[in-house]
Amino acid sequence: MPARPYKRSKGFRQTSALVEARVRKATEGRGFAVSRLLTQWEEIAGRELATLCRPLKVGYGRSIGATLTVLTNGANAPVLEMQKEALRNRVNACYGYNAISRIAITQTAPDGLSLEAPKPAKPVPAKPDPASLEKASGYADGVADDQLRSALEVLAANVLTQSARRARSN
Numbered sequence: 001m002p003a004r005p006y007k008r009s010k011g012f013r014q015t016s017a018l019v020e021a022r023v024r025k026a027t028e029g030r031g032f033a034v035s036r037l038l039t040q041w042e043e044i045a046g047r048e049l050a051t052l053c054r055p056l057k058v059g060y061g062r063s064i065g066a067t068l069t070v071l072t073n074g075a076n077a078p079v080l081e082m083q084k085e086a087l088r089n090r091v092n093a094c095y096g097y098n099a100i101s102r103i104a105i106t107q108t109a110p111d112g113l114s115l116e117a118p119k120p121a122k123p124v125p126a127k128p129d130p131a132s133l134e135k136a137s138g139y140a141d142g143v144a145d146d147q148l149r150s151a152l153e154v155l156a157a158n159v160l161t162q163s164a165r166r167a168r169s170n
Helices: 015-029 041-045 047-052 077-082 084-095 130-139 146-169
Strands: 053-060 066-073 100-108
Touching (some): 041 084, 047 053, 047 084, 077 084, 077 100, 084 100
Parallel strands (some): 066 100
Antiparallel strands (some): 053 066
C-alpha cells in the first residue's frame, strides 16, 4: 500500500485553526501583535466606544510603549478624545501589560467607518419611445398569460429603445 502524502487528522479542525497563520501574518503587518484586538474590538473597547471608532494600526516608535491609532469620524473625535485613557486601559488589559502608551485619533469622512460597501445608485430606467412600444406589443401576441405577455412587452420595448439610442449615438 503506497504511503499517503498527507497526514490525516482525527476529527474536525476548528475554522480558526485553518486561518490562524494568515490572520496573524496580516495583523502583524499592521503592527497588531495580538489579533484579538481586531477580532474582538467590541468586547475590548466596550459597545459604546466600539461604535465610535475602530483600531487602525499599532506603531512602535522610539519611545517606550506603542501607539494605537484608531479611526473615527470627525463628529465623534472630541468624544473619543475625552475617553482615550479609558480606552488605553481596556486595550492594555487585553495585552496583559502596558503595551500601549499613547492613542492617536485619525479622522475620516462620516461614511468612512461604514463596514458595508456603499450601495450604487439605482439607474433611472429610460421611458421607451412610443414606436418601440407599438413594435414590442407584436412580439408577445401569442402569449396567453397576461402577466408574462406584459413583462415580455416591457422587455422588448426596453431592448428596442436601447438599440435605437445606440444607433442614434453612433
